[in-house]
Amino acid sequence: MTLESVINAQPALQAATSYPRGANVAERSAAPPSLAISTVIFALRPIEGTDRLALWLPLVRRIREPFKDQWALPGGPLSHQESLQDAAGRNLQETTGLKPRFLEQLYAFGGLQRSAQKNTQRVVSIVYWALVQPPEAALxxxxxxxxxxxxxxxxxxxxDHNEIVEYALWRLRNKLEYGSLAYHFLGERFTLAQVREVYEAVLNxxxxxxxxxxxxxxxxDIEETDEYLQGGKHRPPRLYRYTGNTETFN
Amino acid sequence: MTLESVINAQPALQAATSYPRGANVAERSAAPPSLAISTVIFALRPIEGTDRLALWLPLVRRIREPFKDQWALPGGPLSHQESLQDAAGRNLQETTGLKPRFLEQLYAFGGLQRSAQKNTQRVVSIVYWALVQPPEAALxxxxxxxxxxxxxxxxxxxxDHNEIVEYALWRLRNKLEYGSLAYHFLGERFTLAQVREVYEAVLNxxxxxxxxxxxxxxxxDIEETDEYLQGGKHRPPRLYRYTGNTETFN
DNA sequence: GCAAAAGTGTTTAATATACACCCATGA
DNA sequence: TCATGGGTGTATATTAAACACTTTTGC
Structure with a gap:
């Protein structure tokens, strides 16, 4: 499944299903909110024309109302058979093609003004965020x-996807310095300069x-290896390995 | 509305509605998960027999299956007309009788093993946490x-309410030192020793x-007033006021 | 050899910690 | 006046920041 193919799943979750015209108000307001899962996927990529890294995320174009032709976060429906975490993971897999090394719940958004449409079913979105590595992102x-x-x-x-991304950015910058977050952007072995580049890109x-x-x-939580990164222009830097645990809540 | 009276609302949200026996599997798994809101309410109260403070929270006894007669977090249904934040706030008001000075989303729990019952509708719980002051808690x-x-x-x-409380405690201890959290346990004016007592109770x-x-x-973010707390046994301590903003996300 | 990044050392400032000490009040 | 918590001062240790300097590679 490609990133593009999940676009068709989008309207099912974030667009809204209208009620039959005959339904009265009491019935309508008694209808349960529907549940959707979206994911903010961060990756570090070089800024075009330079070699400095910056944060990027993938967006998909909506092909139905509401917000037809506008860009949105990738998302999918919550299947009855999987946990929230699994649903988000599956969604990410369908989107980027790889299992994320970091996937965490961000927030549940359930404001009433989320959809611009009137007379629509209420949608509560549980939003996850993920960090992926450059080779994964390339897929x-x-x-x-x-x-x-x-x-x-x-x-x-x-x-309200702009606010969601802003919040994800805020969380990313806050959590970066005090945990294992940075290493999720990197491979198993990395140089200390690469870690610094991650910090510099995220904290700007x-x-x-x-x-x-x-x-x-x-x-x-960091351990030096006997290997050095060859192929650079200057003195080859030593490679390190992260030994802390990368578990997330839930 | 009293704290006790919300017990009757509990089964509607966290217990599960069985499907009609005639429903086939496809229909059953297509049924949307239901949404519930629960709140972890923290207050500081003296440990019995001493004058040291500790963290307390109110629980309600379940009067129906599942988990009949066991203790649970207070919760209520998500009305179609209110935002998640409003639903949690209303629930807290119905529970403790006062508007909380601090109310924040904690996490959305949606694991499949949340209910011990089989053949029940899936329940996703959006859990909030609140801090209340002693006079409020007394109500x-x-x-x-x-x-x-x-x-x-x-x-x-x-x-899974034990895990939820554990997580809330973890969040409380983490967020305490770097924000305005402690002041939500206190009134508008307070002594510096009272703030310290809050820290000591929470961090143990x-x-x-x-x-x-x-x-x-x-x-x-702290400002001294011209007033002193009278009535103590020793030198009257100066009263202070918190001037930082107490806004929370959403 | 030169440029440039890797990596080390050192100096200084800012901050945390420990604890001695004075102050003001009730009893 | 004594006990006690309120409140201040200070000396020391720990940590953060700034930056000079040495090392090792490609070209």
Whole structure:
């Protein structure tokens, strides 16, 4: 399943099903809210023309009302047979093609003004967020209806998806410094400079290489290997491995 | 509405509605999950017999299956007319009788093993957590079916409510030091020693009064008043006011 | 050798901790 | 005046930041 193919699943969850015209008000308001799962997928990619990294996320174009032709977060329906976490994971797999190394619940959005349509069924969205590595991200190819965009210069998205991305960014920046988050953007082995690049891209500011290296090594959860990254222009840097646990809640 | 009276609302949300026997499997699995809202309500109360504070929360006794006669978090149905935040706030108001100064979404729980019953409708619970002040907490009177218990020595609760409380405690302890959380346990004016007592109760360890005072005053969000708390046994301490914003997300 | 990133050392400032000490009040 | 918590001062340890300097590679 490709990223594009999930677009067809979109309207089923975030667009709204109208009630039959004959339904009276009491019946309508008694109807249960429907449940949807969306995911904010962050990846680090170089800014075009430069070698500096920035945060990107994939969007899909809506092909039905409401918000037809606008861009939205990838999402899917909540199947009766899977947990919330599994539903989000499956959705991410269908979207990027790979199992995420980091997938965590972000927030449940259930405001009444989420859909611009009137007389629609209420939709509660449980939003997850994921971090993927560059090789994984490369599998989610672009097309007319799938696009990677920079997270910090978004156009207007469908529904309340702009706010959702803002919140995800806020969470990412807050959680970064005090946990294992950065390593989810990287492979199993990495140089300390690569970790610094992750921090610099996410926090959007320069960090002192010398001090950053010392702080990282003070973290006991990092372990040096005997290998060095070859092929660079300068002195080959040592490769490290993350040894802390990467478990998330639920 | 009293705390006790909301018990009757409980089964409607966390117990499960069986499907008619004639329904086939396809129809059954297509049925949408139902949505419930629960709230973990924390208050600081003295440990019996001492003057040290500890975290307490109110529980209600279930009067129907599943988990009949076991204790559970107060909860209520999600009305079609209100936002998630409003639904949680109304539920808290019905429970403790007062508008909370702090109410925030905790997590959406939607595991499939949440109910011990088979052949039941799936229930997704969006759980909020609240902090209330002692005078507010006093309004939630105890009865046969309503009890305040200490948060750190819970018996076995209904559903997965033990895990939910554990998670809420974890969040509380993490968020305490870096925000305005502590002041939600206190009134508009307070002494610095009272703030320290809140920290000591939540973090469950002693803090140096001198250093704590200095760190607090380094926070620009605190302002001294001209008033002093009279009636104590010793030197009357100065009263302070919190000037930071107490807004929460959503 | 030169440029550039890897990696180390050192100096300084900011912050946390420990604890001695004075202050103001009720009893 | 004594006990006690309120409140201040200070000396020390720990940590963060700034930046000079050495090392190792490709070209």
């Amino acid at each position: 989610a190819t672009e097309s007319d209806n799938v696009r990677w965009v920079r997270a910090d210069c978004l156009e207007e998205l469908a529904f 500011r320069q960090l002192d290489p010398a001090n950053f290296r010392r702080q990282l090594k003070a973290t006991v | 939630a009177t105890e009865s046969d079916n309503v009890r305040w218990v200490r948060a750190d020595c819970l018996e076995e609760l209904a559903f 360890r002693q803090l140096d009064p001198a250093n704590f005072r200095r760190q607090l005053k380094a926070t620009v």
